[in-house]
Amino acid sequence: MNTPTCSLGIDFGTESGRAVLVDVSNGEVLASHVTPYAHGVITERLPHAESNSFVPPDWALQHPQDYLEVLYRSIPAVLQAAGVSAEQVIGLGIDFTSCTMLPVDAAFEPLCLKAEYSNHPHAWVKLWKHHSTQEETDLLNRITLERNEPWLKRYGGKISSEWMLPKCLQILHEAPEIYRDAAYFIEAGDWIVAKLIGQLKRSGCMAGFKSFWHEAEGYPAPDFFAAVDPRLQSITDTKLSGEVVPLGNQAGTLLPHMAARLGLTPGLPVAISMIDAHAAVLGTGVCTPGKLVMVMGTSTCHLMLSEKEICVPGISGVVKDSIIPGLYGYEAGQSAVGDIFAWFMKQGIPVQIIEEAAKAQMSVQDWMERLASELKPGESGILALDWHNGNRSPLDDAELTGAIFGMTLRTRPHEIYRALLEATAFGARSIMETFRNNELPVHELYAAGGIPQRNRLLMQIYSDVMNMEIKVADSPFTPAIGAAILGSVAAGEAGGGYKTIQDATAVMGKTKSGVFKPIPEHVSIYETLYKEYSTLKTYFGEGGNDVLKRLKRMK
Ligand SMILES: Nc1ncnc2c1ncn2[C@@H]1O[C@H](COP(=O)(O)OP(=O)(O)O)[C@@H](O)[C@H]1O
Numbered sequence: 378m379n380t381p382t383c384s385l386g387i388d389f390g391t392e393s394g395r396a397v398l399v400d401v402s403n404g405e406v407l408a409s410h411v412t413p414y415a416h417g418v419i420t421e422r423l424p425h426a427e428s429n430s431f432v433p434p435d436w437a438l439q440h441p442q443d444y445l446e447v448l449y450r451s452i453p454a455v456l457q458a459a460g461v462s463a464e465q466v467i468g469l470g471i472d473f474t475s476c477t478m479l480p481v482d483a484a485f486e487p488l489c490l491k492a493e494y495s496n497h498p499h500a501w502v503k504l505w506k507h508h509s510t511q512e513e514t515d516l517l518n519r520i521t522l523e524r525n526e527p528w529l530k531r532y533g534g535k536i537s538s539e540w541m542l543p544k545c546l547q548i549l550h551e552a553p554e555i556y557r558d559a560a561y562f563i564e565a566g567d568w569i570v571a572k573l574i575g576q577l578k579r580s581g582c583m584a585g586f587k588s589f590w591h592e593a594e595g596y597p598a599p600d601f602f603a604a605v606d607p608r609l610q611s612i613t614d615t616k617l618s619g620e621v622v623p624l625g626n627q628a629g630t631l632l633p634h635m636a637a638r639l640g641l642t643p644g645l646p647v648a649i650s651m652i653d654a655h656a657a658v659l660g661t662g663v664c665t666p667g668k669l670v671m672v673m674g675t676s677t678c679h680l681m682l683s684e685k686e687i688c689v690p691g692i693s694g695v696v697k698d699s700i701i702p703g704l705y706g707y708e709a710g711q712s713a714v715g716d717i718f719a720w721f722m723k724q725g726i727p728v729q730i731i732e733e734a735a736k737a738q739m740s741v742q743d744w745m746e747r748l749a750s751e752l753k754p755g756e757s758g759i760l761a762l763d764w765h766n767g768n769r770s771p772l773d774d775a776e777l778t779g780a781i782f783g784m785t786l787r788t789r790p791h792e793i794y795r796a797l798l799e800a801t802a803f804g805a806r807s808i809m810e811t812f813r814n815n816e817l818p819v820h821e822l823y824a825a826g827g828i829p830q831r832n833r834l835l836m837q838i839y840s841d842v843m844n845m846e847i848k849v850a851d852s853p854f855t856p857a858i859g860a861a862i863l864g865s866v867a868a869g870e871a872g873g874g875y876k877t878i879q880d881a882t883a884v885m886g887k888t889k890s891g892v893f894k895p896i897p898e899h900v901s902i903y904e905t906l907y908k909e910y911s912t913l914k915t916y917f918g919e920g921g922n923d924v925l926k927r928l929k930r931m932k
């Protein structure tokens with residue numbers, strides 16, 4: 378009987394978590410299982426709290442118990458579905474959205490799960506897209522620039538409101554008692570690992586991209602933190618303390634009580650965690666420079682590898698060994714892609730179209746894709762800016778908002794839908810050009826994540842707008858496969874896995890056989906539309922006219 382050797386990959390996304398069980402000998406996914414987060418993204422009311430516990434505007438929180446439920450439900454489910462015994466599983470890897478962070482006590486218990494803090498919004502998990510830290514971010518950017526901090530250039534020249542320090546500083550400013558009582562501020566990916574192994578081991582990938590940690594220099598010096606606020610001076614020795622471990626290492630081994638709960642073997646190797654989008658690079662099979670991987674879901678992250686460290690203005694960051702050991706990993710991003718389409722599905726679709734979709738036995742999103750496919754590029758005369766959740770790269774400005782131009786009394790919903798798809802493609806192209814203009818050539822384009830599997834029109838538009846072929850990751854669970862790759866490396870050769878991430882990626886990461894190819898007539902029309910997008914980008918996003926920000930402030 379065939380008894381495959383398997384690795385478990387657990388991917389924690391924005392709305393749900395999933396487990397995959399992967400055969401390490403060939404990368405075949407033997408079983409997968411998704412557990413939606415029962416509390417989703419918390420934007421209005423704290424769970425189980427009194428009516429006075431409203432969540433302020435621009436906040437995005439999560440419930441840590443939802444993450445544990447992913448382990449408790451999805452791991453036993455995949456073992457059972459694949460008919461695999463605990464002994465056949467050689468390792469476990471985790472990937473997580475980032476910077477998704479929470480305050481915990483010295484035993485890693487989340488403060489929000491304690492009765493005395495559960496009514497306090499700042500005790501809960503702050504999701505990566507918690508965007509209410511602009512004041513703190515502005516302060517951090519001002520002080521960093523005034524002090525001419527040398528590390529800032531590795532982060533595109535600007536600190537993002539999505540990262541660890543703005544979130545910690547917001548807690549310090551608005552809830553000093555939570556700041557005081559937290560033993561640690563911890564990335565949710567590191568928290569899950571701590572729950573599995575009983576120790577705090579911080580991910581070099583997460584600390585590098587989101588907490589200014591550098592493999593040679595460590596964190597910025599205490600006097601930088603003191604200049605921001607004297608109470609922060611020792612933060613890296615206290616609330617951000619804990620060994621930072623480079624990717625590709627074992628974090629520790631599975632605690633007996635967790636093994637019993639999950640149906641796994643005590644002592645199972647558990648890998649250091651990785652940012653979700655970065656794990657998708659491995660799952661796509663990419664481990665060499667010159668290849669841009671777009672990980673397209675709620676948001677899109679754009680990942681590149683290089684032998685050189687180049688400080689590219691406007692990107693999220695460059696961190697050595699963060700994706701593939703020995704190479705520099707680059708990240709840029711669009712803070713909303715699928716989220717924009719989800720918004721339009723919810724707010725912009727008339728009942729008549731919902732009924733048409735139901736009649737055709739299609740989801741509304743699929744029905745809209747079909748209608749939008751019948752349009753030619755430029756036909757609707759509509760152009761949109763994809764900034765509904767701010768612009769992460771290359772403008773790094775969470776205060777920007779989306780816009781739609783060219784509407785008339787005849788404009789139809791599927792025309793707006795197509796313009797929104799196109800806007801995200803123009804945003805992706807502006808990121809690709811930022812890389813290219815900074816000595817990071819892009820020779821190949823890859824797409825991973827949930828969306829490329831679901832929307833062929835979108836992928837064709839991206840291929841036309843970027844004028845490149847696009848290879849699509851084989852599985853809808855690419856980040857989870859990347860996490861399973863990390864699990865197989867944590868096991869090591871002696872444990873039935875792989876010695877290096879490169880070795881494991883070459884076998885376990887995959888793309889589909891076909892590619893999306895640019896259609897020449899579309900390419901030339903999109904070239905014109907992209908120029909118009911760039912003009913609007915400069916005008917509304919780079920100081921020509923700050924009307925979008927003024928409107929936002931009036932809200
Ligand atoms: N057919 C579709 N076309 C475009 N976007 C879609 C489609 N179906 C779902 N989406 C979007 O995909 C996003 C979820 O992406 P996914 O990769 O599954 O999850 P996550 O981002 O949480 O990892 C949602 O924002 C949703 O609006």
Ligand SMILES: O=C(CO)[C@H](O)[C@H](O)COP(=O)(O)O
Binds near residue numbers: 474653
């Ligand atoms: O900023 C990130 C990575 O650096 C987030 O993790 C990411 O944008 C969220 O991922 P997803 O859209 O797949 O939920």
